[in-house]
Amino acid sequence: MISFNIPPHIGKELDYIKEAISAHKISGDGQFSKMCSKWLEEKTGASKALLTTSCTHALEMAAILAGVQPGDEVIMPSYTFVSTADAFVLRGAKIVFVDIRPDTMNIDENLIEDAITEKTRVIVPVHYAGVACEMDKINAIAKKHQLKVVEDAAQGIMSTYKGQALGTLSDYGCYSFHETKNYSMGEGGAILIKNEKDIERAEIIREKGTNRSKFFRGQIDKYTWVDYGSSYLPSDMNAAYLWAQLEKADEINTQRLNTWNLYSEGLQNLVDSGKIELPYIPKECVHNAHMFYVKIKDLEERTKLIDYLKESGILTVFHYIPLHTSPAGKRFGRFNGKDEYTTKESERLLRLPMYYGLDNHEVEYIIEKIEKFFIHN
Numbered sequence: 265m266i267s268f269n270i271p272p273h274i275g276k277e278l279d280y281i282k283e284a285i286s287a288h289k290i291s292g293d294g295q296f297s298k299m300c301s302k303w304l305e306e307k308t309g310a311s312k313a314l315l316t317t318s319c320t321h322a323l324e325m326a327a328i329l330a331g332v333q334p335g336d337e338v339i340m341p342s343y344t345f346v347s348t349a350d351a352f353v354l355r356g357a358k359i360v361f362v363d364i365r366p367d368t369m370n371i372d373e374n375l376i377e378d379a380i381t382e383k384t385r386v387i388v389p390v391h392y393a394g395v396a397c398e399m400d401k402i403n404a405i406a407k408k409h410q411l412k413v414v415e416d417a418a419q420g421i422m423s424t425y426k427g428q429a430l431g432t433l434s435d436y437g438c439y440s441f442h443e444t445k446n447y448s449m450g451e452g453g454a455i456l457i458k459n460e461k462d463i464e465r466a467e468i469i470r471e472k473g474t475n476r477s478k479f480f481r482g483q484i485d486k487y488t489w490v491d492y493g494s495s496y497l498p499s500d501m502n503a504a505y506l507w508a509q510l511e512k513a514d515e516i517n518t519q520r521l522n523t524w525n526l527y528s529e530g531l532q533n534l535v536d537s538g539k540i541e542l543p544y545i546p547k548e549c550v551h552n553a554h555m556f557y558v559k560i561k562d563l564e565e566r567t568k569l570i571d572y573l574k575e576s577g578i579l580t581v582f583h584y585i586p587l588h589t590s591p592a593g594k595r596f597g598r599f600n601g602k603d604e605y606t607t608k609e610s611e612r613l614l615r616l617p618m619y620y621g622l623d624n625h626e627v628e629y630i631i632e633k634i635e636k637f638f639i640h641n
C-alpha cells in the first residue's frame with residue numbers, strides 16, 4: 265500500500281528528545297523551543313514567532329489578540345478546516361463565509377468587500393495547499409475598513425507571496441506542525457507576530473495570563489497574573505522532534521517539490537485531453553509542495569477513481585466538506601453571496617500521496633494508474 269501521508273522523520277529526532285530529557289527541561293520554552301522560534305523568525309522575518317500546542321491554538325491566540333468580541337463577524341472561506349472557524353466561535357464571533365476561487369481554492373478576494381458589515385472585525389485568508397491568497401488586495405480592503413487580518417498559514421510554511429513568507433503578510437500568522445504537515449512535532453504550531461507592540465500581550469496570553477516570559481528574561485523580579493490567558497506552549501520534547509526537521513528544512517522542501525513536479529509533468533497528458541485539472545500557482549507565489557491534488561469531472565467520477573486506486577494499493581483522500589453545510593457551520597455562520605464554487609470544486613478535488621520520503625517510482629506508478637483509469641472513463 266502507498267500511504268497518503270507518512271509523518272516527516274529525519275532520523276535525529278530521538279537524539280534531540282534524549283537531549284531535552286538529559287537537560288532536565290521537558291516543559292515549555294526550553295532550548296529546543298528557543299532554537300525553533302529563532303529559526304522561524306530568521307526564516308520568515310516575523311518580529312516574533314512563538315511555538316504553540318497547535319495551529320488551532322495559534323488561531324485562538326490570534327483571535328484574542330485581534331480583540332474579537334461576542335457578536336463580531338469574521339470573514340473566511342467555507343472551504344477550510346474547522347479550526348479556522350472554531351478559534352473565533354470560541355470568542356463568540358459569528359462566521360461569515362465567502363466563496364472561493366476555483367483556480368487556487370482560496371477565498372475570492374473580490375467577494376470579501378460585499379460581506380463586510382459594521383460588525384466585521386477580522387478577515388481570515390487560508391493559504392490552501394501552501395499557495396498564497398491575493399494578500400495585497402485583502403490587506404487593502406482590511407485597511408480601508410479598519411479590520412484585522414489573521415492568516416491561517418497552517419499549510420504555508422516555506423511558501424512566499426511576492427517574496428515574503430506566508431504568515432508574515434498580516435497582523436498574525438498561524439502555522440501547524442501537525443503530523444500531516446510538511447514539518448511536524450506530532451501536535452504543534454506557531455504564531456507569527458508582525459507588530460512589536462503585540463509581542464508582550466501574546467507572551468502573556470500564552471503563559472496563562474502571567475508575565476512569566478518577562479520574568480525568565482530577568483526583566484522583572486517576580487511574575488504575577490496580569491491578564492486572562494491559557495497554556496499554549498508545547499513541551500520541549502515536542503520541539504526537539506521539530507528541530508530535527510527545521511535543520512533539514514530545505515532538503516525536505518526540495519524533495520517535496522521534486523515529487524510535486526514529477527506529478528505535474530507526468531499528468532500533463534490527461535490535462536491536455538481535458539480529463540483532469542491540476543493546481544494553479546499564481547506567478548507571485550512560490551509554494552512548498554504541501555499538497556498535490558487533481559480535479560476531475562464530479563463526485564461520482566471521484567468516488568470511482570478513489571476505489572480504483574485503492575484496489576491498486578494507492579491511498580488518496582478528498583478534502584474539506586464545506587463548513588457552511590455542517591451542523592456547527594449552520595449554527596455559527598452564514599454564507600454571504602452565492603456558493604458558486606465552494607461545494608462544486610470541493611467535490612471534484614482529490615489529494616494524491618505526498619510526503620517526505622515518497623519514492624519516485626511510487627509516484628510514477630501512481631501516475632500510470634491514473635492514466636489507466638481514464639482510458640476507460
Ligand SMILES: *Cc1c(COP(=O)(O)O)cnc(C)c1O
Pocket residue numbers: 317318319320321344345347348390416418419439440441442451452453
Ligand atoms: C492543519 C490545519 C489546521 C489545524 O492545525 P492543527 O495544528 O492540527 O491545530 C488549521 N487550518 C488549516 C488550513 C489546516 O490545514
